[in-house]
Amino acid sequence: GAVVSQHPSRVICKSGTSVKIECRSLDFQATTMFWYRQFPKQSLMLMATSNEGSKATYEQGVEKDKFLINHASLTLSTLTVTSAHPEDSSFYICSARSLGQAQYFGAGTRLSVL
């Protein structure tokens, strides 16, 4: 149980384009999902908390107009990187919280902006 699917796994795009990443909880309902960014050999940096039916809560320093989050249903949250630039290249990972405190992570999306 507690499977989280994240798509796509890898994106290569031109500077200025927008990229949408989907995160789905496959076998449970997740009222809360989280979006992280991870740089090589570093820890997970929380970007925002996504709550179903309400606006996402962004961490300090994260531009909400740059990283649009939509949590349309109990099983789907999306992160859109708008007008992506090379400095946005990174590994983006979503997680979903089940009934307990543990978080279950998607496989991650490696974004490369040329």
Added chain:
Amino acid sequence: GQQVMQIPQYQHVQEGEDFTTYCNSSTTLSNIQWYKQRPGGHPVFLIQLVKSGEVKKQKRLTFQFGEAKKNSSLHITATQTTDVGTYFCAGPNAGGTSYGKLTFGQGTILTVHP
């Protein structure tokens, strides 16, 4: 704000040797969680400890939660090459509006030489 410190940052061992990573929180935690991330992969939930002084075992892995619920450790006995990866501890953020947010330690990158 809450900080979770983890040491060491890197650990290189010969296969068969033991390994321990330590986690310290600046605040008392309601629980502590451990995750493993294989190279190129995503974090996978290993275990959650809740009680003061709790010790849990998973085969060769032993997890311990301190009496004061501010520190924890993960010990691996007789490491194998399959143990390679980054081990993260994480503690829930305090506060009623935290929505289950976790603060992750920096992680310990374990390398096992055959």
